[in-house]
Amino acid sequence: MKVISACLVGCHCRYDGGSKTFDPFVKMVEDGEAVFVCPEQLGGLATPRPPAQIVGGTGEDVLDGNAKVVTDAGVDVTAEFVRGAQDTLRMAQLVGAKEAILKERSPSCGSSAIYDGTFTKGKRPGHGVAAALLERHGIKVYSEETYPNK
Numbered sequence: 001m002k003v004i005s006a007c008l009v010g011c012h013c014r015y016d017g018g019s020k021t022f023d024p025f026v027k028m029v030e031d032g033e034a035v036f037v038c039p040e041q042l043g044g045l046a047t048p049r050p051p052a053q054i055v056g057g058t059g060e061d062v063l064d065g066n067a068k069v070v071t072d073a074g075v076d077v078t079a080e081f082v083r084g085a086q087d088t089l090r091m092a093q094l095v096g097a098k099e100a101i102l103k104e105r106s107p108s109c110g111s112s113a114i115y116d117g118t119f120t121k122g123k124r125p126g127h128g129v130a131a132a133l134l135e136r137h138g139i140k141v142y143s144e145e146t147y148p149n150k
Contacts, residue, residue: 002034003092003100003134005109006041008144013038014103017048022144025101035095039108039130042091043084045077052077054107055117058126059085063133069107072119081108085130092139100134104143111143 007014009029010021028034041047050071057067063085068078085108092100102109110128115121131141142148 001095001097002028003088003095003097003102003139004028004034004036005101005103005106005144006036006038007103008101009036011036011038013041013047015040015047015049015051020103020144025144034101035091035097037088037091039084039088040081041084042087043077043080043082043108045080045084050075051119052081052107053115053117053119054126054128058114058124059107059110059129059132060127060136062129063136069129070117081129084108085133088130089133089137089139092134093137097139100131100139100141101147102128102131102141102143104145109143111141112146 007019009026012019052071061067069081108128108130111131113123114126116124
């Protein structure tokens with residue numbers, strides 16, 4: 001069983017109200033091989049919502065209390081991102097997920113790259129908050145770009 005970012009299966013839950021549908025991932029859900037989640041909605045954030053980025057580190061740093069997630073207007077949404085990550089982990093554990101396929105560069109879901117916190121489209125290596133928490137609990141995280149079996 002897998003967990004997949006809801007935006008990758010056609011749910012309009014991205015910060016801008018859009019989605020990034022990948023048909024092979026939709027098929028995984030249709031075939032009962034995966035469930036979908038949106039950590040940011042699970043954390044209580046609305047859609048659409050202001051763009052947010054991790055400032056001062058990566059998702060691991062947010063989980064350790066050494067970085068925060070803020071919107072482009074400077075509003076701290078760290079608590080919502082952590083809550084969403086925790087609920088994503090809970091859902092993954094409930095279905096026995098061993099893998100997750102999450103949206104690259106997202107402050108929740110990025111698996112190898114995230115935006116750098118400057119809101120200038122710069123990127124840095126690292127996990128988003130939900131991706132980091134899933135990895136800490138033994139769930140292998142891929143992105144739509146790195147998943148080998150699409």
